[in-house]
Amino acid sequence: MSQDQPVILVIEDEPPLRRYLRATLQSFGYRVEEAGTAAEGKAQAALLNPDVILLDLGLPDQDGLALAREIRTWSRVPIIVVSARGKEEDKIQALDVGADDYLTKPFGSGELLARIRVALRHTAEAAGAGVDSVVEIGPLRVDFASREITLDGAEVHLSPNEFSLLAVLIRHAGKVLTHRQLLHEVWGGVASAQPTYLRVYMASLRKKLEADPARPRLLITEPGVGYRLKC
Amino acid sequence: MPPPATPRWTAPAAVVAVVLATLGSFLVIRWLQLADVVVLYMFCITVVATRSGRGPAMLAAVLSVGCLDFFFIVPKYTFSVEDVRYVGTFSMMLGLAWLVGGMAGRIRDQAREAEDRERHTAALYRLGDVLAQGGDAAAIQERVEAYLRRELDLPVLVLLPGADGALQARTAAGAILNADELGVAQWALDNRSPSGVGTANLPGTRGLYLPMGNARHPVGVLAFFPAPGAPARQPLLEALATQVSLALERARLTEERAEARIRAEQEHLRSTLLSSVSHDLRTPLGTITGATSSLLDPGPEATTEDQRMLLLSIHQESMRLEKLVNNLLELTRLESGQVQVKKEWVPMEEIVGSALSRLESQLEDRPVALRLEEAWVPLDPVLLEQVLLNVLDNALKFSPPGSALEITGRAEPGRVVLAITDHGPGFAPGEEERVFEKLYRGRSSAQAPGAGLGLAICRGIVQAHGGVIKAETMARGGARVTLALPVEGTPPELSGEEAP
Numbered sequence: 001m002s003q004d005q006p007v008i009l010v011i012e013d014e015p016p017l018r019r020y021l022r023a024t025l026q027s028f029g030y031r032v033e034e035a036g037t038a039a040e041g042k043a044q045a046a047l048l049n050p051d052v053i054l055l056d057l058g059l060p061d062q063d064g065l066a067l068a069r070e071i072r073t074w075s076r077v078p079i080i081v082v083s084a085r086g087k088e089e090d091k092i093q094a095l096d097v098g099a100d101d102y103l104t105k106p107f108g109s110g111e112l113l114a115r116i117r118v119a120l121r122h123t124a125e126a127a128g129a130g131v132d133s134v135v136e137i138g139p140l141r142v143d144f145a146s147r148e149i150t151l152d153g154a155e156v157h158l159s160p161n162e163f164s165l166l167a168v169l170i171r172h173a174g175k176v177l178t179h180r181q182l183l184h185e186v187w188g189g190v191a192s193a194q195p196t197y198l199r200v201y202m203a204s205l206r207k208k209l210e211a212d213p214a215r216p217r218l219l220i221t222e223p224g225v226g227y228r229l230k231c
Numbered sequence: 232m233p234p235p236a237t238p239r240w241t242a243p244a245a246v247v248a249v250v251l252a253t254l255g256s257f258l259v260i261r262w263l264q265l266a267d268v269v270v271l272y273m274f275c276i277t278v279v280a281t282r283s284g285r286g287p288a289m290l291a292a293v294l295s296v297g298c299l300d301f302f303f304i305v306p307k308y309t310f311s312v313e314d315v316r317y318v319g320t321f322s323m324m325l326g327l328a329w330l331v332g333g334m335a336g337r338i339r340d341q342a343r344e345a346e347d348r349e350r351h352t353a354a355l356y357r358l359g360d361v362l363a364q365g366g367d368a369a370a371i372q373e374r375v376e377a378y379l380r381r382e383l384d385l386p387v388l389v390l391l392p393g394a395d396g397a398l399q400a401r402t403a404a405g406a407i408l409n410a411d412e413l414g415v416a417q418w419a420l421d422n423r424s425p426s427g428v429g430t431a432n433l434p435g436t437r438g439l440y441l442p443m444g445n446a447r448h449p450v451g452v453l454a455f456f457p458a459p460g461a462p463a464r465q466p467l468l469e470a471l472a473t474q475v476s477l478a479l480e481r482a483r484l485t486e487e488r489a490e491a492r493i494r495a496e497q498e499h500l501r502s503t504l505l506s507s508v509s510h511d512l513r514t515p516l517g518t519i520t521g522a523t524s525s526l527l528d529p530g531p532e533a534t535t536e537d538q539r540m541l542l543l544s545i546h547q548e549s550m551r552l553e554k555l556v557n558n559l560l561e562l563t564r565l566e567s568g569q570v571q572v573k574k575e576w577v578p579m580e581e582i583v584g585s586a587l588s589r590l591e592s593q594l595e596d597r598p599v600a601l602r603l604e605e606a607w608v609p610l611d612p613v614l615l616e617q618v619l620l621n622v623l624d625n626a627l628k629f630s631p632p633g634s635a636l637e638i639t640g641r642a643e644p645g646r647v648v649l650a651i652t653d654h655g656p657g658f659a660p661g662e663e664e665r666v667f668e669k670l671y672r673g674r675s676s677a678q679a680p681g682a683g684l685g686l687a688i689c690r691g692i693v694q695a696h697g698g699v700i701k702a703e704t705m706a707r708g709g710a711r712v713t714l715a716l717p718v719e720g721t722p723p724e725l726s727g728e729e730a731p
Contacts, residue, residue, distance in 0.1 A: 086557075088613050106553055196576045196723045203578045214580040214587070214601050221585035224613035 005031040006120055009050035011041035013060050024109045038062035045071055052119050057083040065097055072098035078119035088224035095178045102176060118174030135170050137231045140209060140218060142170060151209060162205050169229035178226040202227060241283040245291040248275045253298045268303055269320055276328045285332030292328035296321045351467045354382045358471060362478035371482055375475050386456040390416055398452060416440040416452045429465060441469055443476030450479045507670050511555050515548035558684040561617060565691040572695045574609040576723050579640045579647060582612055586619035593627055598635040606642035607722030614692045621685035622651050622712045629710065630655030646718050652711040657704030666702050
């Protein structure tokens with residue numbers, strides 16, 4: 001087992017699901033560590049310094065949300081919440097306490113692996129010299145230094161707020177951002193800022209960046225939760 | 232209607248009447264005798280007496296005597312009287328005022344009493360109308376309180392016992408219902424006997440409490456808060472209490488009957504649901520169990536292709552199970568009233584777009600013709616996405632692989648209309664309404680998996696939005712499901728700073 005394999009800590013109390021996660025993740029070249037309780041998970045997280053944590057919310061000894069909040073106080077490790085609670089409020093809560101992503105059970109391996117790749121890339125970017133000044137996602141190219149945006153080579157003009165909204169989404173590309181997180185990052189917690197406000201800018205951003213705004217390729221809606229930039 | 236004001240000391244009227252009589256006398260004295268003038272004054276006193284009662288009549292009499300003596304009796308313009316017989320006239324005028332005034336007062340009192348009685352009868356009668364409107368106990372409570380407060384012009388409360396039999400406190404303008412008062416009211420209910428002010432039981436209160444109902448079914452207490460010293464009208468109030476009590480009793484029985492009916496319906500649905508769901512759960516589970524056991528213990532001739540087929544059917548059946556469980560949970564939440572519609576302004580393209588991207592893999596080989604007008608709709612994005620997912624899922628299930636889907640969205644005055652059309656066989660004639668019923672499965676869907684929950688959920692959600700959903704078969708074939716959602720208020724706009 002080589003040392004540069006990314007380590008994934010699975011905190012999950014159901015053995016069958018743990019078995020499935022281990023088999024899948026190992027076959028894609030990850031090192032998997034397991035914990036069946038929150039206490040065990042906490043200890044493992046501190047000891048192993050994993051690259052990604054997969055966290056179940058329904059743990060026997062402690063609520064997963066509380067554990068996520070606790071880990072967040074001393075570690076920036078990406079936490080992907082894995083839960084059978086499919087309600088939007090639960091997702092929002094998990095993301096707002098500092099989880100990086102959310103998967104509702106049941107989920108396919110493809111989806112799981114994609115989320116893990118996004119999480120690892122964000123870690124790498126954070127460790128590196130920060131975000132490149134030029135970012136390319138599909139047909140979209142954004143030059144942060146000159147604030148130039150092109151779509152399939154054609155220049156696109158964005159208003160200041162549209163630009164900052166797009167910048168936040170790019171900074172967290174692939175991750176779900178809740179309405180609250182987006183409003184906070186773009187408008188800095190202005191009291192009047194409402195999800196509706198966000199939708200207005202998202203609609204005009206889509207009009208400028210998507211070939212068909214009703215079948216978006218980049219700016220994906222997570223109903224009731226927020227938005228995600230697909231990459 | 233408030234009772235007419237009690238006749239007040241209408242002194243000005245008496246003075247005016249005497250002044251008029253004096254002026255009249257000056258006009259006619261030339262042609263008439265002094266006796267006629269006396270009669271004129273007497274007439275004036277009688278008028279004042281019948282109109283205004285004894286007090287003003289006495290005032291008018293004294294003034295009349297004064298004027299008569301001063302202006303008309305010799306020696307004129309003094310108050311001295313030469314002729315002793317005029318002293319008799321004066322006494323008779325005062326006596327007349329006393330008698331007529333008293334009599335008129337009594338007649339007026341009697342008339343008022345009769346009027347009161349009539350009003351009370353009318354009040355009782357109209358209370359019947361108020362109660363005939365039906366409704367539950369709370370509705371009756373409010374209507375009766377409002378009506379009686381207006382009708383009797385005093386604070387009235389209908390006190391109902393809670394589940395533990397203790398009366399629940401209420402408030403109203405002018406009604407003081409502190410712990411003591413409430414205790415006395417409770418006493419009335421427990422002992423089935425009037426209590427409070429004006430009764431023999433615990434009379435030291437502000438309120439009068441009349442119990443309603445009988446020993447087996449105490450209904451509540453009707454509480455009145457008469458002004459201190461106001462006349463007791465207990466017989467009327469008791470008649471009112473009886474009527475209210477009957478209405479409340481009726482409401483309770485109706486409620487119990489409705490509950491029993493709902494329970495029976497729920498029981499029936501539960502058993503239907505159970506048999507349907509257990510079938511729909513067992514079938515995929517059977518496939519999964521069978522397929523996995525043959526994968527774990529493969530026959531000697533098993534090929535990789537066989538194994539792939541088994542895995543594929545496990546995957547498909549698992550997804551079917553997931554869909555069923557989700558639908559069941561959604562329906563349970565909808566029916567138990569746990570679902571609250573949280574409306575937000577959402578662009579139509581965003582809600583359609585999120586449903587389409589959720590179904591991306593299933594739509595890969597399907598051309599989708601999208602024609603959406605630009606419109607903002609107040610809706611719950613999570614619930615509405617569920618509706619679109621279910622409708623699209625049906626369209627995919629019941630139309631040939633690779634056939635096209637059409638989605639159109641129109642903005643009409645006051646609403647938006649979304650239509651999803653497929654190129655399948657459409658609905659069987661006559662089942663366009665029934666497909667929205669729970670557990671109803673279309674005749675054409677005998678082959679396709681499903682429990683008949685999807686469209687029932689759609690209807691529940693759309694109706695919770697105040698909208699309408701309907702199904703139809705197109706003339707050229709193909710099913711169309713149309714949802715119309717109301718649009719009220721003004722959609723948001725870009726602030727000036729951002730306008731391009």
